[in-house]
Amino acid sequence: MTQVVITGANRGIGLALTQLYLDADCDVAACCRHPEEANALHALMDKHEGLELFELDVSSSDAIASLGEALKGRPIHRLINNAGYYGPKGVSLGNSPEDEWQAMFSINCIGPLKLVESLTEGLCQGQGIIANLSSKMGSMADNSSGGAYLYRSVKAAQNAVTKSLAIDLAPYGVKAVALHPGWVKTAMGGPNALIDTQTSAAGLYRVIEGLTSAQSGGFFDYQGNIIPW
Numbered sequence: 001m002t003q004v005v006i007t008g009a010n011r012g013i014g015l016a017l018t019q020l021y022l023d024a025d026c027d028v029a030a031c032c033r034h035p036e037e038a039n040a041l042h043a044l045m046d047k048h049e050g051l052e053l054f055e056l057d058v059s060s061s062d063a064i065a066s067l068g069e070a071l072k073g074r075p076i077h078r079l080i081n082n083a084g085y086y087g088p089k090g091v092s093l094g095n096s097p098e099d100e101w102q103a104m105f106s107i108n109c110i111g112p113l114k115l116v117e118s119l120t121e122g123l124c125q126g127q128g129i130i131a132n133l134s135s136k137m138g139s140m141a142d143n144s145s146g147g148a149y150l151y152r153s154v155k156a157a158q159n160a161v162t163k164s165l166a167i168d169l170a171p172y173g174v175k176a177v178a179l180h181p182g183w184v185k186t187a188m189g190g191p192n193a194l195i196d197t198q199t200s201a202a203g204l205y206r207v208i209e210g211l212t213s214a215q216s217g218g219f220f221d222y223q224g225n226i227i228p229w
């Protein structure tokens with residue numbers, strides 16, 4: 001059985017990915033900050049025996065350690081670091097709140113790495129794939145409009161983490177990839193976004209499940225197009 005771990009599984013893209021992996025008969029460890037309030041996940045539990053809920057704030061090292069303990073001994077085949085935080089909108093030069101920046105760094109970059117560290121044994125056992133939900137906004141080459149200092153920088157830092165993970169874990173058969181989900185209609189993407197969560201998740205699923213060793217360490221969008229760093 002394929003064991004999948006997804007963070008931020010309670011809504012948005014994470015929820016759509018959870019649904020897809022359950023439909024594919026995988027076991028899904030769906031992680032979120034407040035499992036007791038995760039109504040959409042509870043509804044899925046009625047239909048899918050393979051769904052387990054875990055409490056996880058990715059900015060908490062204690063919570064990450066507890067998840068590592070709870071999953072100890074299990075091979076992990078997919079780790080989807082989906083939880084993310086855009087932070088305050090409209091951050092321009094001369095207006096970059098440090099406390100928010102630190103919180104964003106913790107959620108988007110430090111948390112995903114710490115989670116890999118906590119689950120390394122299982123990932124190696126499962127020869128797993130680490131899929132880090134990044135953003136085109138973390139691409140230097142794609143930045144033609146400036147601004148968004150906080151979000152751009154934390155996703156760029158996450159990309160650097162993804163690349164090193166791909167190199168360091170390759171000898172153990174583990175792959176890592178940075179993924180741009182498209183501009184998606186979620187709380188983060190807003191109502192004017194171009195695609196819905198199902199379209200994004202279906203594309204991400206295809207890219208993750210088709211990932212080759214040669215593509216590990218790369219940066220792709222949900223349609224499998226390479227994104228320049």
Ligand SMILES: NC(=O)c1ccc[n+]([C@@H]2O[C@H](COP(=O)([O-])OP(=O)(O)OC[C@H]3O[C@@H](n4cnc5c(N)ncnc54)[C@H](OP(=O)(O)O)[C@@H]3O)[C@@H](O)[C@H]2O)c1
Binds near residue numbers: 010183
């Ligand atoms: N939507 C887009 O257009 C878009 C574009 C590019 C990249 N992305 C990336 O795609 C990923 C998913 O985005 P989305 O649009 O689905 O976002 P979303 O609708 O805003 O959902 C964010 C998810 O992250 C969780 N989260 C936030 N802080 C957390 C923390 N400290 N610990 C654990 N979970 C936390 C949220 O949980 P709570 O419900 O508890 O807040 C929620 O489940 C993110 O990494 C985002 O940066 C999205």
